[in-house]
Amino acid sequence: MSKKTTIYDIAKKLNITAATVSRALNGNPKISESTRQLVNETAKEMNYEQNKLAQALKSGKSYNVGVIVPRIDSNFFALVIRGIEEVLYAKGYHVIICQTHDQKKLEIQNINSLLNAQVDGVLMSISNSGSEENENFDRLLKKNVPLIFFDRKKDIDGISAVTIDDFKAGYEAAQHLINQGCKRIAHLSNNRKIQIFNNRYLGYKQAILDNGLEFDESLVIETASKVEEGSKATKILLDMEMPPDAIFSSSDFAALGAIQEIKSRGIRIPQDICIVGFANEPFTRFMELPVTSVDQSPLEMGRISAQVFLDEVDKGKKKIPNKQVVLNPELIIRKSSLKSEA
Amino acid sequence: MSKKTTIYDIAKKLNITAATVSRALNGNPKISESTRQLVNETAKEMNYEQNKLAQALKSGKSYNVGVIVPRIDSNFFALVIRGIEEVLYAKGYHVIICQTHDQKKLEIQNINSLLNAQVDGVLMSISNSGSEENENFDRLLKKNVPLIFFDRKKDIDGISAVTIDDFKAGYEAAQHLINQGCKRIAHLSNNRKIQIFNNRYLGYKQAILDNGLEFDESLVIETASKVEEGSKATKILLDMEMPPDAIFSSSDFAALGAIQEIKSRGIRIPQDICIVGFANEPFTRFMELPVTSVDQSPLEMGRISAQVFLDEVDKGKKKIPNKQVVLNPELIIRKSSLKSEA
DNA sequence: TAAATAACTGTAATCGATTACATAAATATA
DNA sequence: TATATTTATGTAATCGATTACAGTTATTTA
Structure with a gap:
């Protein structure tokens, strides 16, 4: 109902500045223990919740990751996704799942849509029907959005992949x-x-x-x-x-x-x-x-794909050789x- | 590579203000036809793309919608989701899919996660294992986040639902x-x-x-x-x-x-x-x-659920009687x- | 011709969190 | 005691888009 409380509200109540509040909440070591406690308590009292959108704007990270698969109603892809979620949720990411139904048109649409949502990365299994063109993938790479293939991959420079042998x-x-x-x-x-x-x-x-x-x-x-x-x-x-x-x-x-x-x-x-x-x-x-x-081993494939993504995000701009993980089939x-x- | 172009970049290039650029791009009628064209052309030239995060911060809308289902690897839920996507994508929304695997714990986690992602609404099929408690749903409602049940529903005041008979x-x-x-x-x-x-x-x-x-x-x-x-x-x-x-x-x-x-x-x-x-x-x-x-008729169920959500978002705060849509089973x-x- | 209106565009605040830089107070050092 | 060094906090800019309000022309009306 009432507006959400922001760090400014907390600041006003404690007669300090929003900067201090922000630092206290983020565990900045320069903040005295006393104010840190005070801020944390007050934040709890006032039901403070960080506005992720603001943080996203400032940091340029949305903490959203896109996953594109041909279909979700196959056990294989469902499990890969579960593996991905397992790893990424733990790191505070959200996963946006898209289906291509093996149509190139939808694949393009999905990529646009994810780009639009300012995802921090895309994990995908490419669609079947498809031209030889890689422009869509290039668009992601040009924007420095990490792209990881799993299962259905293509050999493209700069794109890591996780598959079985x-x-x-x-x-x-x-x-x-x-x-x-x-x-x-x-x-x-x-x-x-x-x-x-x-x-x-x-x-x-x-x-x-x-x-x-x-x-x-x-x-x-x-x-x-x-x-x-x-x-x-x-x-x-x-x-x-x-x-x-x-x-x-x-x-x-x-x-x-x-x-x-x-x-x-x-x-x-x-x-x-x-x-x-x-x-x-x-x-x-x-x-x-x-x-x-x-x-x-779809679960494993998902987990590893997510880990590869996290590694690439960490390394930031430094170009790392694209990793090619190959799992053993059974x-x-x-x-x-x-x-x-x- | 190079930083993304913003409306400020366009403004500088054309020697006008960002406000004018923003208005031109948004089709504000007070902008002269000539500058509107100029801005649009320049925007295209410079590969301008709106920063959704900034817009989200300003408008308070993330254009993300959460969908929570017990599992995605069942044809039924996969199709409901497809119906939802069909309708919501067309309106510029993104869909974040979460699975509960019928565990209350995961259901709560998912809701937290979605709240965290500042979704504009949640469409869900409740998990099986479950207490009688509705606190999680209440939390959504208190924040004015529209909640729509489909298939597995509960009768809760203020929550619309779409099911079959x-x-x-x-x-x-x-x-x-x-x-x-x-x-x-x-x-x-x-x-x-x-x-x-x-x-x-x-x-x-x-x-x-x-x-x-x-x-x-x-x-x-x-x-x-x-x-x-x-x-x-x-x-x-x-x-x-x-x-x-x-x-x-x-x-x-x-x-x-x-x-x-x-x-x-x-x-x-x-x-x-x-x-x-x-x-x-x-x-x-x-x-x-x-x-x-x-x-x-899962596809239909998904489409209608999405439509109910859109209606609720439109009506905004005005309390509307919760809609109960009942489809015919075959x-x-x-x-x-x-x-x-x- | 002066005043009123319309048609555009600019100014600046705002959304909420983060952070480089500046500053004040407290403590340590010579 | 005077200076140097910490320690803790404040100031203000920033991320990019939106918008209420104000201001400047150009046009119309009296």
Whole structure:
């Protein structure tokens, strides 16, 4: 109701200046213990709360950080965000979450919006659909707003990134399928202009070649990370003259679509076709037929991304070499690919 | 790099005052057309961008709005948020999303955090675990920060709310099961101190009574909205002397747990037991056995909540009667409850 | 032509917190 | 005792945008 109390109100009441009050509240060592106590008590009495907007104006820091992800209703991104929040909240930051829904237009809009909100930094996983252009990222960098990529990254000078070793993840997934006796392993990829998807693909390919199997490019299909798209792609695969005996999908959602399509044709999993997904979404564990998937330690990814941001903020203008953190993926083996036990 | 340009820079360049620049940029009618143009052009040339922090300090508005939900990795909340964003972004607001994970402690922390960020309003779905106390909400109200509940609400004077008609939803779900010939319908409820859960329960109960069936309180179990909890509760139900022939769950996640438990015992769905969930999460559609569920038009709920907030902000201090918007639920019937066709 | 009005623009205070610099009082040093 | 050094606080500018009020022309009216 009544106006908020400011340091001026406190100052007037104690017959001192706002400067002294400010210093006392901020623990400036030049303030005598007696007045410090007095000020603190009075502040409490008067329900003083610092006006963050004023402080922000003065310091040029908003203590807001933007996080941009393709979508928030995936467990993976939700957990990354949780990790980010955990670290940043503790440092007094607020997190503004934006979704791109994999549309470049929205990505640009989001960046504008965050810039507008004068965020102190941006942590993001880039959108799928996208030109080769980096102007948006450049705009952030030019303004000295730290930008950190996680998961879906691009190699841009001056931008740190936190990912898992996607090549290794792809390699291990394929190797696992090969170990199960699969010979024709298909791959539901995603936009391979995005590094992580390309790396998963490359790892998968390498494993096939390393094992002396034939690599068939026609078994690789790019799809969006959606159930329907997974089904669609699987239709194509199953209709081939020599259909695959395994599918490694770089998305759990697409894998789910694949499973639906396969089951609808009465083909057995894992006996006839083995399935491996990616991201370890909870439903992979909860399904009647639990799905093998790759865990990306999203919580950890979020925490580390936040830490990288904090480091960059601290270092201020000093240009530091962009940090590239690579986490270890973990293949979680479940029934959908356990031919040996079926 | 170089400092940001301010209205003072523009003023200096044009040999006028910052006041004039400010007025020109804001379309003040007292400014001559010529200078207005000149200012606008120069602003563009110099890459001028308004400092929102300064404006926020002056106006007392941060143009930040807080949204508090139990979790973001559920399709329901993700869509509500999307609806909110849609409306608020268009009005120049930013949205700060917070999760409570159904912990009162985090809820309080979130509110503090948002208050700290000087948000212009808070839209929230209250957390489950909770005392009867409303002090946190009162704190917002005392500061004249509009608070709007959606979905999980409480009746508090001065707080508007947007929900679906949960009583009707519960009633229709139960009626549907009765129509399928079910006689002993169990209910996986949730904390019934939360209105929406109590209303679903009451609707369910009323339908049973209206149809002359016996109402058995022991068939009602409170569980959290989690897969594991759903399984656990279902174990109890199936171990009863007279197990139910249908389960109406007020959560899709708990329903999923129920289905797992039921299937693991070799009991058939829907022949032996029918299942109805709640929230129309995507997986209900994608499962091998698609699950009947209640749609709550989350997008619409978000949009309307945002609109209610905008209305309250506009009206300013004038106390307006708290608005209570009630949306219509829609029962989406799928195989899990279609005994008649099985 | 003098007075009144309109049309612009400038002056300066304001939002609330921070901080370099100045100053006063208290204490230490020679 | 006179000077140097601390210690504690006050003064005033600053961050950038907004706006009530005042002031200056230019235009209109009597």
